[in-house]
Amino acid sequence: MRRWQDGIAVRRLDAPLAFALAVGVGLSIGGCRPNERELARAIATSDSLTRSRADSLATADSLAHADSVARVNESRTRAALLAPPSACEDSVDGHPSVSVKSNVVEMQLPAGFTRTERVTSRRWAKPGSAVQWSGPGGWILAASVADPHGAWELNASSRCGATTFYGAPILIERGRWLSDYGVFALIGPDSTYRIGIEAVASSVALQAELLHAIRSARVSPMWHP
Amino acid sequence: MRLHPLATLVLASSLSFAGIIGVHALLTHERKDDPVGRVMDTFVPGLKTGRRVADLPSMTSAITELRYVPNVGYIGVPDKFKWLLPDHSKLGFDEVRLLLDARTRSEAQADPAKSRIDAVQLVTADSTAPRKLASALATWFGSAPRVGCSPTANDQRLRDVQLWLTPPAGPDGVALIVDLPLDPEPQPLRPRMTSLLAFRGKFQGSNTLRATFTDSTCAQVASGR
Numbered sequence: 001m002r003r004w005q006d007g008i009a010v011r012r013l014d015a016p017l018a019f020a021l022a023v024g025v026g027l028s029i030g031g032c033r034p035n036e037r038e039l040a041r042a043i044a045t046s047d048s049l050t051r052s053r054a055d056s057l058a059t060a061d062s063l064a065h066a067d068s069v070a071r072v073n074e075s076r077t078r079a080a081l082l083a084p085p086s087a088c089e090d091s092v093d094g095h096p097s098v099s100v101k102s103n104v105v106e107m108q109l110p111a112g113f114t115r116t117e118r119v120t121s122r123r124w125a126k127p128g129s130a131v132q133w134s135g136p137g138g139w140i141l142a143a144s145v146a147d148p149h150g151a152w153e154l155n156a157s158s159r160c161g162a163t164t165f166y167g168a169p170i171l172i173e174r175g176r177w178l179s180d181y182g183v184f185a186l187i188g189p190d191s192t193y194r195i196g197i198e199a200v201a202s203s204v205a206l207q208a209e210l211l212h213a214i215r216s217a218r219v220s221p222m223w224h225p
Numbered sequence: 226m227r228l229h230p231l232a233t234l235v236l237a238s239s240l241s242f243a244g245i246i247g248v249h250a251l252l253t254h255e256r257k258d259d260p261v262g263r264v265m266d267t268f269v270p271g272l273k274t275g276r277r278v279a280d281l282p283s284m285t286s287a288i289t290e291l292r293y294v295p296n297v298g299y300i301g302v303p304d305k306f307k308w309l310l311p312d313h314s315k316l317g318f319d320e321v322r323l324l325l326d327a328r329t330r331s332e333a334q335a336d337p338a339k340s341r342i343d344a345v346q347l348v349t350a351d352s353t354a355p356r357k358l359a360s361a362l363a364t365w366f367g368s369a370p371r372v373g374c375s376p377t378a379n380d381q382r383l384r385d386v387q388l389w390l391t392p393p394a395g396p397d398g399v400a401l402i403v404d405l406p407l408d409p410e411p412q413p414l415r416p417r418m419t420s421l422l423a424f425r426g427k428f429q430g431s432n433t434l435r436a437t438f439t440d441s442t443c444a445q446v447a448s449g450r
Binding site: 035038039041042043044045046047049050053054057 | 320331377418436
């Protein structure tokens, strides 16, 4: 009992020292271990760079590939030569646009796009969070992401990791959606990709404009995960 | 015992010289029997980890179009020269990354005069690179690699990682990171990227690679999905 009490006494006497030691160890570990969020950003940026580089080389590579395939299969060659535009490519500049705001994102849409009451049902969208705008030849929808793996209905021909014009990480897929042209993007304020934007266009030109619009998206200050 | 003034001068000079050499070697990580240095000398002659980015012009003229990318470091275009490998094959790279430590790379604008090169990453889309580099690294290191996998967070892609450390338990090493195809069919639209990352100091998994790292093979990771 006495020993136990001594033990307590010793512990009490050592408490400030133990506290100081714990703080010291904590600080030293904190100082040595890279910040997790910083590392996540580094990993996401590094990965995005590699994918962007691959996309930038994709066209040349596909042409070279098509050239070799031509000797074997002419129809496959034609398909390869008709390489669709890259998801990294944003060639739209100076088109008329309209600013739109919602509880999810704010962005610049092509002229003629207005918010619609009716929202297309999407499996990836968190129920009740989706907002949609429609215009001549297409629509665009933004929502919080419930299931990113349920998102992909595109037959994506190109994928790109990039940043929005405001610096948020964004993963973009570009491809066909049935007989139309689609773009799907996941935006993350901190690499967690919690906002999805999907756009469908009847032409490649509008697809490019909607892709540009998606790059202009900014997470709304009113957005909650 | 009193030393002759001349002997004292010689002794002091020798000690100072040895000290300077030691500090220089420590800063620039120069070592004898150094396969990591050999890898660097082969692909970016003159470039040294531990040196400042501002010193780059004095180290090598083989890197141009250098730009700073936050969260990563400095990205440049390497000389288009194709380097000769031990098996007499040749290989070129598309991009070189001068990777910085966590504190420096988190700056929005890094100062080249204060940015020390922590590791070097070379990226290529050459489809023959994985085979050629694995063979070259096995020759330079004289050992089989440690194998791991780098699953990417957002596109379900896996990257095969082969790691050569010297001496076998570290501290320095080179990682060969190769995109694995998503499908059994080749994907002509997007090249498979290969990167070579040379680092100094103890291997610390994801922190060193700037990519998610697991000791499991990609086959194991894929079967667990």
